[in-house]
Amino acid sequence: MKKHLIAVIVLAVIFAGFLFYASWPTATGTGVELKLMPVDPFDLIRGQYLTLRYEIGTIPEQYNFTEGTTVYVVLKKDGDEIHRPASYSEQMPQAGEGRVVIRGTSHKDWIEYGIESYFIERGAVLKEQMTNVTAYVKILPDGRASIVELRKDHKPVEFEYREVKFTS
Amino acid sequence: MSKKGELTVTGVFSTIGAILISLGVIWFLASNWHQMPSFAKILILVIATSAAYFAGYKLEAEHETISQAMYMLTAILWTLSLFLIAQIFNLTSTFQANSNILLVALIGTATLSYLLRSALTLVVAIFTFEAWVWLQTLSTVMAMEALGFEGAFSLILLNQLAVTGTLFGLALLHRAYKQDFAPIYTWWAAFSIFGLGFWLSNQAAQGFVPGFWQMSMFLLLPRLAVPALLIGAGTYLSLSQKKISKFDAWSGASIWLGYIIAISILPTILGLAPGQYVFRIWDMSPGYIVQWLIFNAIYIALMLTVISFGTREKRTSLVYLALLYFVVYIAARYIGFIADLSGYLAISTMFIIGGIGLIVVAYFLNKFRKHTLAQLR
Numbered sequence: 001m002k003k004h005l006i007a008v009i010v011l012a013v014i015f016a017g018f019l020f021y022a023s024w025p026t027a028t029g030t031g032v033e034l035k036l037m038p039v040d041p042f043d044l045i046r047g048q049y050l051t052l053r054y055e056i057g058t059i060p061e062q063y064n065f066t067e068g069t070t071v072y073v074v075l076k077k078d079g080d081e082i083h084r085p086a087s088y089s090e091q092m093p094q095a096g097e098g099r100v101v102i103r104g105t106s107h108k109d110w111i112e113y114g115i116e117s118y119f120i121e122r123g124a125v126l127k128e129q130m131t132n133v134t135a136y137v138k139i140l141p142d143g144r145a146s147i148v149e150l151r152k153d154h155k156p157v158e159f160e161y162r163e164v165k166f167t168s
Numbered sequence: 169m170s171k172k173g174e175l176t177v178t179g180v181f182s183t184i185g186a187i188l189i190s191l192g193v194i195w196f197l198a199s200n201w202h203q204m205p206s207f208a209k210i211l212i213l214v215i216a217t218s219a220a221y222f223a224g225y226k227l228e229a230e231h232e233t234i235s236q237a238m239y240m241l242t243a244i245l246w247t248l249s250l251f252l253i254a255q256i257f258n259l260t261s262t263f264q265a266n267s268n269i270l271l272v273a274l275i276g277t278a279t280l281s282y283l284l285r286s287a288l289t290l291v292v293a294i295f296t297f298e299a300w301v302w303l304q305t306l307s308t309v310m311a312m313e314a315l316g317f318e319g320a321f322s323l324i325l326l327n328q329l330a331v332t333g334t335l336f337g338l339a340l341l342h343r344a345y346k347q348d349f350a351p352i353y354t355w356w357a358a359f360s361i362f363g364l365g366f367w368l369s370n371q372a373a374q375g376f377v378p379g380f381w382q383m384s385m386f387l388l389l390p391r392l393a394v395p396a397l398l399i400g401a402g403t404y405l406s407l408s409q410k411k412i413s414k415f416d417a418w419s420g421a422s423i424w425l426g427y428i429i430a431i432s433i434l435p436t437i438l439g440l441a442p443g444q445y446v447f448r449i450w451d452m453s454p455g456y457i458v459q460w461l462i463f464n465a466i467y468i469a470l471m472l473t474v475i476s477f478g479t480r481e482k483r484t485s486l487v488y489l490a491l492l493y494f495v496v497y498i499a500a501r502y503i504g505f506i507a508d509l510s511g512y513l514a515i516s517t518m519f520i521i522g523g524i525g526l527i528v529v530a531y532f533l534n535k536f537r538k539h540t541l542a543q544l545r
Contacts, residue, residue: 007279007280008221010279011242019253046255049261051418052232067311114260116262117261118258120200121199122199147258
């Protein structure tokens with residue numbers, strides 16, 4: 001009986017820990033809107049998703065980061081309510097009024113923030129063109145981010161879903 | 169499969185049943201229906217995982233094999249529930265991110281297999297381990313562009329050597345303590361090294377080998393040191409506790425070391441530079457032909473070692489594995505010879521020789537199979 005108790009506790013603790021880790025930015029993070037440009041691939045287990053490329057993902061010419069370096073980007077809200085990068089740094093910048101810091105990993109010419117996939121129902125398509133679409137993202141004080149939803153004109157984007165049948 | 173890893177009809181049926189349920193759940197996850205709230209999806213998987221575990225627990229006393237399949241199903245459903253969370257919270261779908269999820273899953277499934285002493289759950293854990301290594305390899309290859317084509321292949325080769333060595337070391341350690349999982353680790357170690365050895369026995373693979381030793385020590389050392397330590401400790405303990413014969417212990421370790429030496433030192437001795445990717449033997453330089461012959465010799469030694477060990481240990485699954493790889497090996501060499509000897513007369517001769525050869529081999533295989541089965545009974 002003891003071994004079963006330990007087994008259940010181990011599985012439950014890892015499961016709860018992972019759920020906590022994945023949901024924490026969505027639950028407690030600061031919300032920002034980021035501009036993006038998508039394409040759509042497929043994950044073997046998790047299904048169809050949109051690959052998101054962010055405006056803040058491009059490394060400006062004046063910065064040169066080594067592959068795999070952790071990069072902190074200070075975001076500032078523009079007049080159109082979209083957050084845009086104000087500065088890039090390899091050290092965590094001081095928190096300031098109206099500033100949000102997002103953490104990423106540098107690659108050859110872009111930064112990965114861990115929010116590049118948005119999972120949707122299999123066969124779902126966007127009702128409108130994917131232009132001027134933004135991602136509403138929540139960010140933790142340490143810079144880890146999580147996508148909440150995709151937006152257009154600051155409202156959630158609408159998807160067109162296939163009719164679900166037993167044979168579909 | 170029972171706790172000790174023996175196959176039974178009930179075991180096969182219940183294992184296939186558990187796999188089918190798992191596939192159904194994967195399809196369910198991939199559909200990602202928007203009508204169903206995320207909370208309901210998590211709840212369904214939590215209930216399904218708990219139900220599988222409870223069924224395993226209830227059936228343990230009287231239906232051991234079905235109970236084992238239920239524990240295996242628990243491990244798979246639990247792993248899938250991690251992927252469901254990743255889907256719900258849009259965790260990025262890169263090789264690295266998925267490999268991290270697999271590593272978390274590996275901790276849970278391995279713990280479960282040892283606590284419940286469940287052979288099938290251990291198979292799920294080993295499968296997760298192999299998948300984790302592959303995804304991590306692909307992620308490293310994508311991240312380190314400087315590795316290049318040869319470097320990427322060298323890393324795959326190195327990681328497969330590490331996986332094989334780790335599994336072999338774990339097999340020896342489990343054997344030393346007379347643990348039930350030893351045969352499972354042995355089978356998977358053999359499966360992995362056969363895959364690696366078969367690839368290296370092909371002519372087309374030879375050009376990739378010389379680049380291996382040019383990899384940085386940062387990549388090489390941990391990947392070779394960990395399995396070497398496991399094999400060393402496992403060999404020492406199983407020998408000192410007289411759980412394995414000296415011949416078996418040293419022949420297993422020698423083949424693993426043989427591959428490392430052949431991959432790392434041989435190209436330097438033969439003065440080979442990377443980059444000769446050819447399919448026909450006539451296009452290979454003498455040095456590459458020698459390297460190719462040595463890899464084939466090690467592969468044949470591996471087959472003989474596994475067959476000999478499997479026969480003496482009465483392990484049909486090991487003998488069948490070796491025979492399967494033997495058939496694949498012969499087919500590959502035969503196709504290779506046909507490719508080498510282009511021309512109507514040569515191909516005609518090769519087909520006739522091949523046909524006669526296969527009939528003779530079939531006769532002796534049948535004789536050998538009957539002899540082996542009689543011995544095992």
